[in-house]
Amino acid sequence: MTNIDATNTDAQTAQPQASSLHARINAALTGAAIPADLLDLDARDPLARKREEFTLPGGVVYLDGNSLGALPCAVPERLQQVAAQEWGDALIRSWGAGAGEGRDWMNLPDRVAAKIAPLIGALPHEVAVTDTTGVNTFKVLAAALKLATAGRRVILTDAENFPTDLYIAQGLLDLLGGEYELRRVNPDALSEHLTADVAALLLTEVDYRTGRRLDMAAITAQARAAGVLTVWDLAHSAGAFPVDLRGAGADFAVGCGYKFLNGGPGAPSFLFASERHLGAVNAAPVAISGWMGHADPFEMDRAFTPAPGARRFVPGTPMVLSLSALDSALDVFAGVDLHALRAKSLSLTDTFIRLMEPLCARFPLTLVTPQEHARRGSQVSYRHPQAREVMADLIGGGVIGDYRTPDILRFGFTPLYHSHADVARAVAGVQAALEARA
Ligand SMILES: Cc1ncc(COP(=O)(O)O)c(C=O)c1O
Ligand SMILES: Nc1c(O)cccc1C(=O)C[C@H](N)C(=O)O
Incomplete structure (x- = not known):
């Protein structure tokens, strides 16, 4: 099968250079200065506390929830309970009335x-x-x-x-x-x-x-x-x-x-x-x-x-x-106002597009996502002639987005767990990756 993760193939062929490049990208994202206006937006974000309900690795900005959403903290415990109690103890009784009110499979x-x-x-x-x-x-x-x-x-x-x-x-x-x-x-x-x-x-x-x-x-x-x-x-x-x-x-x-x-x-x-x-x-x-x-x-x-x-x-x-x-x-x-979710998604993608503008002027990046709110989902994509390689570098450095054929860099934003500070960190990582490649 084709390897969907371009980083694996790159890592095998160019390990020493890749690891220092990845370290540089990661240093850029973890050390990024967060502009005050973005900190202010995050301070006023009604969904900010939702991030605590997800398990996300440190040192990474995960921009691929439009492919695989992040792990909600409650899920492992629920799976453990289903395996140990509902399957292990209750066995076949879990299918029906024996499972208890509102818990039958x-x-x-x-x-x-x-x-x-x-x-x-x-x-x-x-x-x-x-x-x-x-x-x-x-x-x-x-x-x-x-x-x-x-x-x-x-x-x-x-x-x-x-x-x-x-x-x-x-x-x-x-x-x-x-x-x-x-x-x-x-x-x-x-x-x-x-x-x-x-x-x-x-x-x-x-x-x-x-x-x-x-x-x-x-x-x-x-x-x-x-x-x-x-x-x-x-x-x-x-x-x-x-x-x-x-x-x-x-x-x-x-x-x-x-x-x-x-x-x-x-x-x-x-x-x-x-x-x-x-x-x-x-x-x-x-x-x-x-x-x-x-x-x-x-x-x-x-x-x-x-x-x-x-x-x-x-x-x-x-x-x-x-x-x-x-x-x-x-x-x-539960309790999430979906209109607030949409407003935050647009604010995150607007911010990303704005912060990426100087990079579009310096590098061969072309925005392909509509600027008009009504015509935009919750992701931002750019064309780049070396999109596959750039995304491999980014993933290695901790900015996890996606490459899609033939030349698309795709960044997904999940308003439940992203902040505007994450957007700034991701752009700092993208800048480091593009500068290194240039
Ligand atoms: C638009 C769209 N439809 C369908 C699918 C595939 O769904 P599944 O693999 O569950 O059949 C995807 C992504 O995998 C998708 O992006
Ligand atoms: N859906 C996927 C999967 O099950 C495994 C790996 C990748 C994917 C995908 O992200 C495909 C996808 N629908 C896309 O938007 O490109």
């Missing part, structure tokens, strides 16, 4: 769904937590194609959508055969593509490379007016800022549990199906109709009767360990 996916629902503007019964984002994309696209009116056989999507969205959509259409088509277009010119043959519009709200945010409400309204069902990928949205699926009138959505929801590596994904598609008539069909999505699994009925609500999309045995981690991680959001 059978309903764990529904309890986690209820915690995600307010973060994405959904009702609890419109959310299912299970599988990976890609698998959930398959299920909701299959449902949308079945619900679409006759003659609509096209899935319309962003030509540059995240690869798994494209692969999954194409795979589903190949399976269906016939006249189905995946049509890849520029999302800035959507209106002309919402034609009478389009069944579903599959879009990722925040682009994983540029951090560009689409106008979900406006696009969904346009699609509905054209008779097109919407499927939103919220991988880079959920937990980063308030999402309002019901307000927008979205039909379906999916998203990751391990990014801004901090559920840990491989955390289960979530799926949203509007209650419009969960009723007795014209209900969204369940392509992967397993027994755990049955209305009464232990009845062992030979015919599939869907469970009420989005639970019907949970096909099999809940992944108890990873669901428990996600369940515990989501408690960090």
